[in-house]
Amino acid sequence: GIEGEDPASWDFCPYLILGLDRPLAFERDKEVPADFKVQVLSSYRKLALKFHPDRFPNDEAKLATFLKIKKASQILTNRVAKQKYDLILEKQAHKAERVAGHGEERQRFVNDLLQ
Numbered sequence: 001g002i003e004g005e006d007p008a009s010w011d012f013c014p015y016l017i018l019g020l021d022r023p024l025a026f027e028r029d030k031e032v033p034a035d036f037k038v039q040v041l042s043s044y045r046k047l048a049l050k051f052h053p054d055r056f057p058n059d060e061a062k063l064a065t066f067l068k069i070k071k072a073s074q075i076l077t078n079r080v081a082k083q084k085y086d087l088i089l090e091k092q093a094h095k096a097e098r099v100a101g102h103g104e105e106r107q108r109f110v111n112d113l114l115q
Contacts, residue, residue, distance in 0.1 A: 002071070003080040007088050014072035014085060018043040023086055030079075037077050044073035 015022045020039060049055075051066040075081045 002074050002078055005081070007075075007081070007085040010071070010075070010085070012068050012072070014075045017068050017072040018047065018076065020076070022089060032077055032079050032082055040073050040076045044069060 013022075018040060020043060047069045048066065051062045051069060053059075053063050053066055056062040075085055
């Protein structure tokens with residue numbers, strides 16, 4: 001199931017697909033909060049109605065979007081899958097912070113050279 005999949009293979013961000021905010025902090029070994037599940041399912045229902053294949057039987061693009069919406073809701077309501085994805089987000093955030101820090105150091109170095 002979804003728990004065994006590699007989150008790096010997902011070609012979309014489940015939070016963005018469902019229009020939800022990404023977590024500010026990564027919480028290990030915790031259940032998905034009930035209020036967050038409600039947000040996920042509410043967003044899923046609205047979007048599923050908009051892109052459901054029964055409404056657009058011959059539209060492959062809408063079907064692809066519907067499948068991403070469905071998978072996003074499965075990911076974000078499953079503790080293991082959500083934690084795996086959130087860990088990737090946490091690593092990306094740390095990497096971005098390090099890169100930004102190197103950019104500032106480089107700029108200071110260049111400024112010092114030019115003075």
